Amino acid sequence: MGEYKVDAEKLKKLGDFIEGLEYAEGELINILREAQEMFGYLPMDVQLFIARKLGIPAAKVYGVATFYSYFTMTPRGKHVISVCLGTACFVKGADRIVEEFRKQLNIKEGTISEDGMYTLDSIRCVGACGLAPVVIVDGKVHGRVKPEDVAAIIRGINEDESGEQMLVKQNVQ
Amino acid sequence: MGSYRMDVLVCGGTGCQASNSIDVIETMSKEIKAAGLEKEINLVTTGCFGFCEQGPIVKIQPDNVFYVKVTPESAAVIVKEHFVKGRVVKELLYEEPKTRKKLEEQSDMPFYKKQERIALRNCGLIDPENINEYIAVDGYQALGKALSEMTPEQVIDEVKRSGLRGRGGGGFPTGTKWELTRMSKADRRFIICNADEGDPGAFMDRSILEGDPHSVLEAMAIAGYAIGADSGYIYIRAEYPLAINRLKIAVKQAYDMGLLGKNILGTDFSFDIHLKYGAGAFVCGEETALINSIEGGRGEPTVKPPFPAEVGLWKMPTNINNVETFANVCPILLRGADWFASIGTEKSKGTKVFALAGKVNNVGLVEVPMGTTLREIIFDLGGGIKNNRKFKAVQTGGPSGGCITEENLNIPIDYDSLTEIGSMMGSGGMIVMDEDDCMVNIAKFYLEFTVDEACGRCTACRVGNKRLHEILTKITEGKGTEEDLERLKDLSQIIKDSSLCGLGQTAPNPVLSTMKYFWHEYLAHVNDKYCPAGVCKALLKYHIIPEKCKGCTLCTKVCPKGIISGKLKEAHVINKEECIACGACEQVCKFGAITRM
Numbered sequence: 001m002g003e004y005k006v007d008a009e010k011l012k013k014l015g016d017f018i019e020g021l022e023y024a025e026g027e028l029i030n031i032l033r034e035a036q037e038m039f040g041y042l043p044m045d046v047q048l049f050i051a052r053k054l055g056i057p058a059a060k061v062y063g064v065a066t067f068y069s070y071f072t073m074t075p076r077g078k079h080v081i082s083v084c085l086g087t088a089c090f091v092k093g094a095d096r097i098v099e100e101f102r103k104q105l106n107i108k109e110g111t112i113s114e115d116g117m118y119t120l121d122s123i124r125c126v127g128a129c130g131l132a133p134v135v136i137v138d139g140k141v142h143g144r145v146k147p148e149d150v151a152a153i154i155r156g157i158n159e160d161e162s163g164e165q166m167l168v169k170q171n172v173q
Numbered sequence: 174m175g176s177y178r179m180d181v182l183v184c185g186g187t188g189c190q191a192s193n194s195i196d197v198i199e200t201m202s203k204e205i206k207a208a209g210l211e212k213e214i215n216l217v218t219t220g221c222f223g224f225c226e227q228g229p230i231v232k233i234q235p236d237n238v239f240y241v242k243v244t245p246e247s248a249a250v251i252v253k254e255h256f257v258k259g260r261v262v263k264e265l266l267y268e269e270p271k272t273r274k275k276l277e278e279q280s281d282m283p284f285y286k287k288q289e290r291i292a293l294r295n296c297g298l299i300d301p302e303n304i305n306e307y308i309a310v311d312g313y314q315a316l317g318k319a320l321s322e323m324t325p326e327q328v329i330d331e332v333k334r335s336g337l338r339g340r341g342g343g344g345f346p347t348g349t350k351w352e353l354t355r356m357s358k359a360d361r362r363f364i365i366c367n368a369d370e371g372d373p374g375a376f377m378d379r380s381i382l383e384g385d386p387h388s389v390l391e392a393m394a395i396a397g398y399a400i401g402a403d404s405g406y407i408y409i410r411a412e413y414p415l416a417i418n419r420l421k422i423a424v425k426q427a428y429d430m431g432l433l434g435k436n437i438l439g440t441d442f443s444f445d446i447h448l449k450y451g452a453g454a455f456v457c458g459e460e461t462a463l464i465n466s467i468e469g470g471r472g473e474p475t476v477k478p479p480f481p482a483e484v485g486l487w488k489m490p491t492n493i494n495n496v497e498t499f500a501n502v503c504p505i506l507l508r509g510a511d512w513f514a515s516i517g518t519e520k521s522k523g524t525k526v527f528a529l530a531g532k533v534n535n536v537g538l539v540e541v542p543m544g545t546t547l548r549e550i551i552f553d554l555g556g557g558i559k560n561n562r563k564f565k566a567v568q569t570g571g572p573s574g575g576c577i578t579e580e581n582l583n584i585p586i587d588y589d590s591l592t593e594i595g596s597m598m599g600s601g602g603m604i605v606m607d608e609d610d611c612m613v614n615i616a617k618f619y620l621e622f623t624v625d626e627a628c629g630r631c632t633a634c635r636v637g638n639k640r641l642h643e644i645l646t647k648i649t650e651g652k653g654t655e656e657d658l659e660r661l662k663d664l665s666q667i668i669k670d671s672s673l674c675g676l677g678q679t680a681p682n683p684v685l686s687t688m689k690y691f692w693h694e695y696l697a698h699v700n701d702k703y704c705p706a707g708v709c710k711a712l713l714k715y716h717i718i719p720e721k722c723k724g725c726t727l728c729t730k731v732c733p734k735g736i737i738s739g740k741l742k743e744a745h746v747i748n749k750e751e752c753i754a755c756g757a758c759e760q761v762c763k764f765g766a767i768t769r770m
Contacts (some may be wrong), residue, residue: 010590029452067471068452070411086373087604088530090618126412127376129530130188130225130537141191
């Protein structure tokens with residue numbers, strides 16, 4: 001598997017996963033989900049690997065990977081901040097929240113910050129409209145967010161981050 | 174549910190979990206143990222009560238007390254006061270905003286008074302992760318009845334006579350759909366449950382799956398028996414992790430009890446259910462796109478006919494219903510088609526769940542008989558508009574629907590009446606808007622959504638909607654002309670006429686309906702370069718009302734451009750030419766002296 005410029009061990013695991021499936025071709029979306037879970041995103045080489053493994057054109061794999069918003073072909077930040085832009089959140093000012101994150105983190109939507117720490121994303125409705133506008137940080141839902149809360153949310157991520165580093169340090173010691 | 178003295182139902186739906194209901198449950202469990210009451214009190218994590226605005230919600234049975242906005246701290250108080258001393262904690266009761274009276278019982282609250290719960294019958298009542306609780310409320314009886322007392326034709330006939338129509342959007346008669354699938358000759362047939370609830374602002378399917386997953390599994394098995402299918406798929410959005418988890422648990426429990434799988438209830442009927450996850454594509458709510466997605470491909474729609482009832486999943490006849498439709502099936506079999514048909518209007522029977530969101534006081538899920546008026550839903554159940562603002566419009570049917578204004582609020586709503594006034598039922602999302610919402614901007618928002626979600630297959634939708642979005646952007650930036658408005662109209666009609674699937678055919682609806690009812694706002698944007706709602710930034714001008722300004726100088730300090738001038742204790746002035754309309758001055762002014770115009 002030397003021809004692929006990605007982690008060979010992960011690739012092997014992915015290969016095993018594919019081989020374990022009954023009707024592998026119909027499971028393409030599932031396979032891509034699994035691959036993204038392993039690699040964090042879907043590098044070209046991983047897509048090529050899947051195509052060869054299934055014996056289907058790489059264009060088909062690429063076609064599916066680019067069709068669904070769940071899949072990404074660029075690495076994501078360590079922390080993913082998703083602002084809901086569903087209608088309920090939108091009429092309650094979610095665009096102002098996105099704007100505020102953009103300003104404070106100095107990144108555009110859908111991109112990763114320079115230090116690789118954050119990805120700013122928008123999503124369409126998580127169904128928690130009662131708490132609009134909603135921001136999801138690494139899976140945790142923050143409800144009724146106001147633009148002035150954005151700084152505190154970012155601070156929260158950073159504090160967790162330094163707490164984690166402290167723990168790692170303690171463990172090393 | 175056992176020999177407990179008291180059942181304590183705590184909402185564990187997505188909304189309440191986001192407001193910390195998990196911690197409420199943990200604290201309660203600890204406090205109940207500390208008080209030595211664990212043998213007397215049954216703590217149950219339920220699905221959504223619907224009243225998301227007031228969450229987390231805790232309901233005590235048999236006392237019939239309904240606590241709102243419970244925090245972990247107040248959960249401890251409930252244990253000490255209510256459970257130990259038998260005293261209701263008044264501070265945690267819901268307060269009726271008009272009378273300011275504290276209400277103990279759910280049924281007294283205006284939010285619940287006019288509701289009739291069929292699809293949501295068990296949400297907030299049972300533990301969705303425990304099949305025995307579902308069975309205790311007549312669960313799997315309808316399946317038993319169908320398999321032992323009815324032929325497949327009789328099941329279809331019952332559903333047909335009930336008048337049930339698809340709750341996912343189109344409103345196609347469910348029984349007829351089942352019949353068509355059954356009549357298609359084939360070796361195999363499939364059932365699909367469409368749980369790809371993509372309409373932003375609608376969350377009833379999520380709540381049903383989180384609060385009562387077995388009701389959907391049971392109905393799928395019944396449908397399987399009726400049309401002659403041996404397996405079913407639930408296509409669910411990946412954005413609903415809690416619903417996925419509860420479904421997985423429910424499927425396993427149903428298999429363990431022999432209610433799914435081989436020879437169900439000792440009959441020769443076998444039925445399997447598989448879960449398939451969506452990967453984020455709105456268009457997959459369309460039947461043929463959904464089928465392509467289950468087969469592992471791009472979720473692009475195909476031309477109908479052939480309909481899925483003839484050629485569907487793996488080219489076999491396939492019956493697709495959405496979650497809410499399935500949730501209505503078991504009560505129909507148990508209580509009879511006549512009972513169901515006695516509720517609702519002439520052509521729309523039963524109830525409909527609406528997700529009330531936006532600028533309304535009581536955001537949440539309501540289930541009301543068809544024929545209830547929008548006014549009742551928004552002002553009685555919904556408690557009116559937030560912050561005493563004025564109602565402007567309500568958008569139903571999501572990105573495919575349209576907006577409805579004051580003049581049509583008294584129309585009894587059903588599938589047909591909504592279509593008549595230029596909107597549609599859709600999945601039942603209702604976004605309430607007030608005078609602060611700019612309708613041009615709202616139309617632009619929906620178009621942005623459709624452009625984002627268009628699959629790219631047909632030109633009309635792929636290119637046409639993009640052009641619509643560009644024109645709308647131009648208008649909100651103050652660069653639009655009256656010819657642009659004509660272009661919007663023409664292009665909208667072309668897209669409607671020539672798109673391949675429902676997504677494209679309905680995408681211009683938000684533009685057309687806002688133009689119909691708010692033409693003056695469009696005109697103001699293009700002719701006067703003015704946004705009446707004060708939303709479109711490029712058209713905003715801030716202005717200080719001299720009579721109200723006390724000359725406190727606060728605004729001069731926050732203005733990033735330093736263009737507000739005036740002496741202490743004298744009225745200030747904004748230099749409009751250089752104003753960037755950031756709104757900082759308006760936010761700090763304590764006297765309401767700064768307005769947008």
